[in-house]
Amino acid sequence: MLRVQDIGQVAVAFGEKVVGLSLEFAGTVAGSDRLRDRGRSFEEAGDERLRAAEEEMKAVARQAEAKTHEARQRARQSDGERSSDRSPGGDPSAPRAAAETAKGAVKQAAGKVTGSGRLEDEGREQKERGKDEGAAAKHDAKAAAHREKADVHRETAERR
DSSP: OOOHHHHHHHHHHHHHHHHHHHHHHHHHHHTOHHHHHHHHHHHHHHHHHHHHHHHHHHHHHHHHHHHHHHHHHHHTSOGGGOOOOOOTTSOOOHHHHHHHHHHHHHHHHHHHHHTOHHHHHHHHHHHHHHHHHHHHHHHHHHHHHHHHHHHHHHHHHHHO
16 A cells, blocks of 8 residues: 655655666766766666665555454453553564564463463463564665665765
8 A cells, every 4th residue: 555655755766766777878978977977877766766665565564464463452352441541653673573572472471370361361362463664664664774775875966
């Protein structure tokens, strides 16, 4: 699912790729290494922006999966047991995801030991939620790295 900001990033990426190809072609035809290299830098910036958008879309999908697991987890809790855990997306960090996974594993094990299917199911959902949040955090970090690389390539192209 593309968000408005993702569509904007994809449009910028395609624009950079078109400009890059045009400059590279012009540099090749004119025999200008400087112009050809500038075009390649624009193309690389466009590639990195597309990779960033792809990682952001993966992160959004994993956050949606985490929300589904959270809803299932909460459905297995009785009214008196509901915790005040923040919902996914508020803090999609790797440490929080690891904590959710560990808490889920403990609940799942406790459910097996006590024979409580409800607690075991709740733990399983919480563990899966943690895994999804961890994956989302990883994709967000990758997207940020690709955006930084794209900016470096763009700056390099503009200096040439």
